[in-house]
């Protein structure tokens with residue numbers, strides 16, 4: 366069925382009109398998924414560009430950053446990340462993650478192995494089922510362990526300028542990380558980076574080409590009402606520039622408003638239990654940076670002064686830093702829950718001010734310098750790094766009452782109303798599929814439109830975006846949003862990852 370669809374002429378649909386409220390990674394991915402199938406889709410976003418919500422920099426292909434989550438969530442994140450990398454290959458930063466346990470940590474590397482083995486097995490199965498799933502390199506090398514001796518030998522090598530084998534990623538690490546502070550072995554896992562700027566570029570470029578996706582930027586949804594006579598949803602949205610209001614009726618509405626999803630629920634008097642968490646990462650420039658750096662994660666207990674430290678590399682010596690302590694990434698009272706009377710958790714004004722206006726300069730400086738020092742306890746020379754930009758921050762929603770939940774997708778309320786509730790951006794494609802299945806179930810789209818298998822992702826227009834046009838647009842977004850262009854550049858070409 367999908368073969369008859371062409372990019373020039375999307376299928377004329379059966380008349381069903383879908384309204385997506387919110388153009389973050391969830392709303393934009395769903396809009397693309399539907400519009401690629403020829404479904405009439407309207408995407409309403411209050412900001413002036415797409416995918417401009419809280420940041421994301423890890424693809425989470427296996428959830429290995431989270432020791433506390435279930436094996437099933439890790440497998441789900443692995444599968445979702447593989448699907449995401451297949452549909453949006455130019456958004457992925459192809460470099461592995463190195464995970465080290467500091468001596469101060471209670472855990473042992475051996476505790477991690479059973480889950481890693483399961484993940485490796487699942488990845489191998491997926492590759493066997495379909496070779497196009499091989500986006501994380503050779504399944505046998507999904508994870509590798511390096512003992513102290515191996516690292517000391519790597520430290521004697523000249524810094525590689527190109528990566529020919531996985532161990533090349535560890536030369537700079539072995540030379541510059543204080544190995545005396547670590548437990549062994551150190552783990553390398555094929556969890557890659559993921560660029561929000563490049564996702565913003567891809568989704569915008571593709572949506573501009575898809576005739577049946579109607580994009581309304583600068584448009585804030587102010588009311589959603591069910592029309593009993595027509596069974597449709599009437600959505601009212603306000604133009605942010607001239608305050609004019611517009612109304613459109615939809616057969617099906619998707620609430621993809623991220624941490625503001627509760628505001629739409631409240632308009633419908635739809636009860637929902639959820640949490641919202643404000644967090645931030647920091648941007649540093651290490652001008653004397655030497656060698657190629659993988660993502661480096663030093664495990665630690667979240668929320669304690671020894672919380673996990675994360676170093677996310679970008680080109681030209683730029684790094685994004687997380688430290689899971691109250692002084693760096695987390696904030697006192699940064700996690701809030703909904704109440705019986707409202708589905709919208711209320712963040713205190715100081716967080717909303719940070720999101721909607723700006724951060725006090727002193728706080729930017731203190732927290733970024735704090736994050737640099739936090740990483741420098743393991744990489745001494747990293748103390749040479751300096752503050753490079755405002756933080757990358759935002760609030761994210763977590764459905765339900767388990768603050769550790771990481772793999773979530775969609776919930777439904779009443780008829781023809783869905784909410785995306787992704788915690789990790791890589792769950793966006795799954796959210797699209799779950800809603801598409803619901804549209805099939807309620808008869809608003811036909812199986813002839815969707816194709817034989819829902820899991821066969823059909824994204825011909827999206828996949829046409831070239832590396833160069835994605836880079837150009839992503840750099841434009843980075844600059845517009847006051848971040849260094851390096852954060853939008855492709856980290857490196859993926860050739861070595863996919864070589865047989």
Ligand SMILES: Cc1cc2nc3c(=O)[nH]c(=O)nc-3n(C[C@H](O)[C@H](O)[C@H](O)COP(=O)(O)OP(=O)(O)OC[C@H]3O[C@@H](n4cnc5c(N)ncnc54)[C@H](O)[C@@H]3O)c2cc1C
Pocket residue numbers: 386387388389390391392409410411412416417418419420421422423424425584585586587621622623624625628643644645646757758759760761785787788789790791
């Ligand atoms: C510091 C930090 C680091 C993170 N790192 C990662 C990571 O490495 N990997 C990962 O996978 N995830 C990460 N996340 C989580 C990730 O950012 C979220 O999962 C993701 O952004 C959620 O996407 P969303 O589309 O659901 O919501 P959002 O991105 O919040 O999008 C919602 C959109 O709705 C719009 N909107 C809201 N209200 C209205 C309205 N009334 N009318 C019109 N539009 C409206 C908003 O403007 C926004 O564009 C991180 C989060 C934070 C805070």
